[in-house]
Amino acid sequence: QVHLVESGGGLVQAGGTLRLSCVASGSIFSLNAMGWYRQAPGKQRELVAHEPTIGSTMYADSVKGRFTISRDYAKKTVSLQMNSLKPEDTAVYYCHALVDLHYYWGQGTQVTVSS
Secondary structure (H helix, E strand, O other): OEEEEEEOOEEEEOOOOEEEEEEEEEOOOOEEEEEEEEEOOOOOOEEEEEEEEOOEEEEOOOOOOOEEEEEEOOOOEEEEEEOOOOHHHOEEEEEEEEEOOEEEEOOOEEEEEEO
């Protein structure tokens, strides 16, 4: 079994910063893509940032220039640095990983941005 555990969510004022982290553990032979999704109340889950392979990153248009994804392949972690946060960034953020050809999700961490 594989587990993804997120940390770093919280409440922040608009314009502030937060850093989310996620660590993968368990029976892992090949850890491929890792990334972050989010889901706001009443909305579908959406991709925020994604690193499918080393040096390759993808971002939602709404977060480009404000969020930065980074991975530590040795430690099996992925982080999301979120700057210039906006109220519309409020959501539950989920870590996502492709491990041994199976997709896994973390339990989610709440990010709330007040105006």
